[in-house]
Amino acid sequence: MAVAAAVRAADSDPEPQRPARGGQQGGLGRFIGYRLVAGLGTLVFVLLFNFFLFRMLPGDPAARYRAVKSISPADLAKIRDELTAPLPQQFVAYLKDPLALDGISSWKGQPVWDLVQGRAWPTLVLLGATTIVAVVIGVWIGIKAGWNRGSRFDKVSTAVTLLFYATPEFWLGLLLILLFSTGIGFFPGIFPSGGVIDSGIDPLSFEGITSIADHTVLPAVALAAVYLAEYSLIMRASMVDELGQDYLMTARAKGMMDHMVRRRHAVPNASLPTITLIFLNIGFIIGGAITVETVFSYPGLGLLTFEAVSEQDYVLMQALFLVFTMSVIVFNIIADIVIAVIDPRIRT
Amino acid sequence: MRRASTVTTPKKLSPYAIARMRRKKSLQRFAQAFFGQPAGVIGLVILSVFVLLAVSAPLLFDREMLDITETLGNESLEPPNGDFWLGTDENGRSILAVLVWGARASLVVGLAASLISMVLGTLIGIGSGHYTGLAGSALQRLTDWFLVIPFIPLVVVLAAVLGQRGLGTIVLVLGVTSWPGTARLVRAQTLSVEGRPYLERAKVLGDSDWQQMTKHVLPNVMPLVIANTTLTVAIVILSETTLAFLGLGDPFLDSWGTMLDKATGAGAASTGAWWYLLPPGICVILVVLAFTLIGRTLEVVLNPRLGSE
Numbered sequence: 001m002a003v004a005a006a007v008r009a010a011d012s013d014p015e016p017q018r019p020a021r022g023g024q025q026g027g028l029g030r031f032i033g034y035r036l037v038a039g040l041g042t043l044v045f046v047l048l049f050n051f052f053l054f055r056m057l058p059g060d061p062a063a064r065y066r067a068v069k070s071i072s073p074a075d076l077a078k079i080r081d082e083l084t085a086p087l088p089q090q091f092v093a094y095l096k097d098p099l100a101l102d103g104i105s106s107w108k109g110q111p112v113w114d115l116v117q118g119r120a121w122p123t124l125v126l127l128g129a130t131t132i133v134a135v136v137i138g139v140w141i142g143i144k145a146g147w148n149r150g151s152r153f154d155k156v157s158t159a160v161t162l163l164f165y166a167t168p169e170f171w172l173g174l175l176l177i178l179l180f181s182t183g184i185g186f187f188p189g190i191f192p193s194g195g196v197i198d199s200g201i202d203p204l205s206f207e208g209i210t211s212i213a214d215h216t217v218l219p220a221v222a223l224a225a226v227y228l229a230e231y232s233l234i235m236r237a238s239m240v241d242e243l244g245q246d247y248l249m250t251a252r253a254k255g256m257m258d259h260m261v262r263r264r265h266a267v268p269n270a271s272l273p274t275i276t277l278i279f280l281n282i283g284f285i286i287g288g289a290i291t292v293e294t295v296f297s298y299p300g301l302g303l304l305t306f307e308a309v310s311e312q313d314y315v316l317m318q319a320l321f322l323v324f325t326m327s328v329i330v331f332n333i334i335a336d337i338v339i340a341v342i343d344p345r346i347r348t
Numbered sequence: 349m350r351r352a353s354t355v356t357t358p359k360k361l362s363p364y365a366i367a368r369m370r371r372k373k374s375l376q377r378f379a380q381a382f383f384g385q386p387a388g389v390i391g392l393v394i395l396s397v398f399v400l401l402a403v404s405a406p407l408l409f410d411r412e413m414l415d416i417t418e419t420l421g422n423e424s425l426e427p428p429n430g431d432f433w434l435g436t437d438e439n440g441r442s443i444l445a446v447l448v449w450g451a452r453a454s455l456v457v458g459l460a461a462s463l464i465s466m467v468l469g470t471l472i473g474i475g476s477g478h479y480t481g482l483a484g485s486a487l488q489r490l491t492d493w494f495l496v497i498p499f500i501p502l503v504v505v506l507a508a509v510l511g512q513r514g515l516g517t518i519v520l521v522l523g524v525t526s527w528p529g530t531a532r533l534v535r536a537q538t539l540s541v542e543g544r545p546y547l548e549r550a551k552v553l554g555d556s557d558w559q560q561m562t563k564h565v566l567p568n569v570m571p572l573v574i575a576n577t578t579l580t581v582a583i584v585i586l587s588e589t590t591l592a593f594l595g596l597g598d599p600f601l602d603s604w605g606t607m608l609d610k611a612t613g614a615g616a617a618s619t620g621a622w623w624y625l626l627p628p629g630i631c632v633i634l635v636v637l638a639f640t641l642i643g644r645t646l647e648v649v650l651n652p653r654l655g656s657e
Contacts, residue, residue, distance in 0.1 A: 045493045053509065166582065166636035168589050171608060171629035177617040184620045193618070287498040291590055295612070305501065306594060309508045317505055324501045332496055 031340050039333045046325045047098045054318045107313035116319055122196040123300030127285050129220035134227035135278055142235025147262050149240055164229035170291035173222035191218050194297035219296045223289060227281055234277055238270035272343055276335050283331030287324030381649045388645025394638035402451040409445035414602060428623050435623035438614035446602050447627050453603035457519055458585040464523025465530060466577040473534025474561050494528040503587055507596040515598050522584050530576050537569045571650035578643035582636045589632050604628040
């Protein structure tokens with residue numbers, strides 16, 4: 001019910017003055033409580049969904065583990081027994097360990113969570129770089145285009161962002177490799193096209209950090225282009241919505257400068273949908289970087305997903321899918337809480 | 349005689365004729381509004397070009413030009429020249445020919461999967477808005493849950509899990525994963541329609557749930573659904589490209605995504621074979637852009653709240 005209430009409150013026209021009920025902090029606390037409970041419900045659904053999704057596989061599950069040398073025949077037989085048991089029995093076993101904490105990758109023969117852990121930090125670096133670039137540029141374009149609706153800047157930037165929006169990010173990645181890594185014509189091949197860091201360097205040293213930055217520039221630009229387009233389109237639409245509002249006229253009547261009216265009054269009111277979207281997207285980018293990481297051989301969770309798919313390693317796929325879904329759920333909740341903190345109208 | 353009398357006394361028009369006239373008029377109004385939007389017209393022109401190319405593919409390039417056993421004599425990865433305007437791929441096939449045939453694959457997958465998504469989204473959206481009580485909230489919860497499942501990983505995992513991949517599998521995977529957005533939109537619109545007096549009238553007169561939903565709610569949510577589905581086509585075509593690029597497409601179908609997959613496999617990015625990389629990507633961008641422009645324009649034209657802006 002909490003989700004429904006929150007969605008309805010966000011969708012319906014805001015009531016300007018809602019009588020305060022039990023103080024602001026109490027309202028916020030209760031709202032966060034509701035969101036956490038609803039998130040737990042979603043998590044249960046995802047765990048069920050995960051169970052059935054990965055039980056649809058054809059073939060003898062043990063056959064997939066044959067390539068792994070470190071598994072003894074007894075363990076192999078045990079894995080087969082587990083994976084070919086009747087569904088209800090499998091389900092009980094699944095409920096005991098839904099996260100597959102002791103799951104073994106059929107590709108590498110290692111515990112899947114060790115693999116996931118080792119690949120998490122490059123994805124987080126890429127995610128951070130992408131989000132910063134996309135938010136700063138996207139929001140700036142959106143504000144400027146929306147405030148000067150119909151201007152040449154508006155027309156050009158809308159056309160360009162729509163073009164970016166329609167571009168497959170991995171194709172942009174391929175193009176960037178062609179131009180700035182391979183080098184063609186007068187374009188210099190200055191960036192590396194694979195990995196996240198040159199081998200043999202400590203990632204925490206100065207050289208390590210510059211090397212990581214060097215490897216992250218191109219994939220981050222490729223990913224950021226798509227999200228930048230989304231942010232600027234949403235921000236522009238919200239700015240346009242605010243243009244005719246009375247409070248802006250009041251601000252101008254007070255003699256406020258145009259850019260101050262924009263910065264102090266229009267932007268704060270117009271930024272809520274974009275802020276929500278930014279947080280939601282953080283959750284989605286973690287799983288959405290599959291193609292870009294593959295193109296750049298960037299050893300993060302996305303590349304790991306691609307490898308799991310090509311090696312038909314379903315235990316690893318299941319763990320990754322859980323990570324991706326969880327991150328969306330978590331950032332959904334964070335988005336709702338951030339918005340509730342900024343905008344008291346949302347709390348119910 | 350009789351004919352003259354019907355013309356001179358318009359009052360005697362049958363109700364159907366009146367409805368027809370009204371529909372014709374609103375269609376004209378819609379066309380006028382749509383063609384008044386340059387973005388929509390540009391989208392329509394781009395799309396028409398690609399549809400024309402897709403339909404006339406067999407006339408432009410013989411199907412045999414795609415068969416790699418027929419192209420053994422050609423040099424592979426040849427840059428653009430007089431014989432091959434866009435060069436050749438790693439199997440010596442004309443990239444232009446593969447590109448034109450690829451338009452068929454991308455458009456068919458995009459439209460078919462969006463159709464599935466539209467039907468599912470509309471049914472679940474109207475159902476969850478119309479039925480109060482358990483059924484409605486169950487449908488709504490289902491929509492909420494599917495909204496948080498990350499789309500690209502889901503599509504990739506589904507395609508991997510389903511194994512043998514043909515055109516049908518790809519369409520099914522993309523269709524059954526892209527409906528939640530439509531359902532949420534339709535639900536909101538259904539709730540607003542359900543509050544109107546004529547629905548109360550229908551209920552009082554004893555219309556069944558099915559009649560209420562199909563005769564009164566559906567026609568009112570349909571414009572929104574059409575605008576939304578046009579935008580869905582864009583997303584589905586992008587997703588098909590992604591799937592094919594990851595090697596999860598139909599191996600015997602040359603879609604634009606498959607071309608990009610093969611181009612990467614042939615090392616086009618690291619050897620500088622730009623003629624192999626650029627054309628499929630540009631085609632995807634143009635078609636996706638066309639559907640996006642048309643969808644946005646339909647939204648503005650069909651949604652009075654946006655139109656007055």
